[in-house]
Amino acid sequence: MSTFINQLAYGLADGSILALAALGFVLIYKATGVINFAQGEFLLVGAYMFYTAFVVLNLPLVLAVVFGLVVATLIGVLVERLILRPMVGENPISIIMVTIGLSSLLNALVQAFYGTSPRRQPNILPRGSVDILGATVPINRLAAIAIAAVVLTAFTLFFRKSRHGIAMRAVADDQQAAMTMGISVRRIFALAWALAAVSALIAGVLVGDISAVDQNIAAFGLLVFPVVILGGLDSVPGTIIGGLTIGLLKQFTAGYLDPGLATVIPYIVLVLILLVRPYGIFGETRIERV
Amino acid sequence: MAATATGIHHRSYSSELRLRATRAEYVRLGLLTLLLLLLPFILDNYWLSQANLILIAVIGAVGLNILVGYTGQISLGQGGFLAVGAYSSAILSDRMGLPTPIAILLAVLLTAAVGTFFGLPGLRLKGLYLAIATLASQMIIEFVIRRWDWLTLGQGYLNIDRLDVFGFQIGGRAVFEQQWYWILLVLASLSVITARNLFRTGLGRSFMAVRDQDIAAEAIGVNIPRAKLMAFAISSGFVGLAGALTAHYSEVLSWEKFTLDVSILYLAMIIVGGLGSIAGAVYGAIFMTLLPELIRQLSLGLGDSVPFIADQLPAVRNAVFGLVIILFLILEPRGLDRIWHRIKDYFGFWPFRY
Secondary structure (H helix, E strand, C coil), rough: HHHHHHHHHHHEEEEEHHHHHHHHHHHHHHHHHCCCCCHHHHHHHHHHHHHHHHHCCCCCCHHHHHHHHHHHHHHHHHHHHHHHHHCCCCCCHHHHHHHHHHHHHHHHHHHHCCCCCCCCCCCCCCCEEEECEEEEEEHHHHHHHHHHHHHHHHHHHHHCHHHHHHHHHHHHHHHHHHHCCCCCCHHHHHHHHHHHHHHHHHHHHHHHHHCCCCHHHHHHHCCHHHHHHHHHHCHHHHHHHHHHHHHHHHHEEEEHCCCHHHHHHHHHHHHHHHHHHCCCCCCCCCCCCC | CCCHHHCCCCCCHHHEEEECCCHHHHHHHHHHHHHHHHHHHCCCCCHHHHHHHHHHHHHHHHHHHHHHCCCCCCCCCHHHHHHHHHHHHHHHHHHCCCHHHHHHHHHHHHHHHHHHHHHHHHHCCCCHHHHHHHHHHHHHHEEEEEEEEHHHCCCCCEEECCECCCCCCCCCCHHHHHHHCCCCCHHHHHHHHHHHHCCCCCCCCCCCCHHHHHHHHHHHCCHHHHHHHHHHHHHHHHHHHHHHHHHHHEEEEEEECHHHHHHHHHHHHHHHCCCCCHHHHHHHHHHHHHHHHHHHHHHHHHHHCCCHHHHHHHHHHHHHHHHHHHHHHCCCHHHHHHHHHHHHHHHHHCCCCC
């Protein structure tokens, strides 16, 4: 029983961070129709930016967070403006490829400036552990779950209530109709990329705090794909369900079956879902006419 | 379309169907053939090994372009399919004792089968979804190779005997690259010719119809599932050949040679060369294989003035790699092939602008 609760906590922590990473991915896809293969690198860059502010520049935590948010927003907007804007109207293959090129570029830049060895940063999340039904659960995992939950709720409220959130949903629904209602589609595109970069930053910092700040953070980002396929590419609640499911599945496979198998199980699930229900649990089925 | 093709007056169907119509095209082909035949006598062993790597890459890139460029089905599973070809050929020839040519042939067929299997999601999906499906196939194949001990004798590494074709053995260091060059040149040329002619057949045409507008294609009677699966099978066959040749040429296999990065490298080749162009796949294979070498040379030259580049060579290489993909897609989405056509047109029309 105690192992089970332990696994549960680890899986939920991983899962909620995955949900955060996937949220950015879904935002971009929903608003702009772009599949962003560089989402993992957004996590990576975010984690290193925060590291730079917090450790290298030695800023206080609050300022470091602000610095990270500003830089992430800037990167998101720049990427949209410089790389994705010229690609409007190209075929999906080219758009996928351009984000792959971007991921290679971002990865290389991080590697050039920070090297490949992992960096330690002072703990942000509280350490220690609590006793839950006989299992010792580290507090930082619980904190990660809490932070992810708060951020995800904030984003959901933003889409439901705020003007920009509603405008984003309108653009996702029908770009032309949104334009005729006076919504600036360009601004919404930039906003989507900025928000994606911000949610990736938060996810990246959480991963960096739980393990270490190194290149593996980008690999964590690849897991976004099973998550969004499971939940549905264009569904925000889908990312949460998908993230938690994949996180738990991975953790339970690692705990009860085989740690090696855990790295590949999300992708096996991915293929199965694509064969059975390609648009995921909450995804919208697209009907095409010529 | 290239402007050089205009102004030619065809008098028979056979002349219209010819791949090359003007004398200039025949002359260029002749010169190219001559150059290819002379290369092993001009280049030293190191550059000849680069040429061999290019020839293998040509086969793989042509195969991938059949799927991505001509059928419009993006695949991130190239690395995995290369691995299937490489490992199956190695196991069949070395451990099962089959003659190498037969092992390679079986490896090609096996890779075609595996490719078709992972192409199955493509029947219901396209574009982004298919990209993700093939990404999963890459991960799964990589995992199988790393973990299935019987297959790879643990750790995913495998040693392979020197190539031995019915008693003829590849020689030692001095002639090794040269002998391989001839083998690879023949196979790469055959692959290019086969692929080029594939798109003059009904099947090849149906691939392009699927790419351009699949629903309309179905309405005019193209069998879409058949076209999609055949595209996966044929493309994976080429990739399997490239994988098998990689195995026998390098004589050591490790799973690191077939990661997601390799899939991306091959996609970069066909993007940079030109999607939906066989010649483009060849240009792309040459360009992307030589790129790291170019950067290395450049960093040696700049080493004194800009030590940063020399210190961070692997990172710089990846950065340039990413940048090249992005710039090509934004500035010349149809790649080197289109640039080459523009150069030809420029001289064809000179001194007029158009």
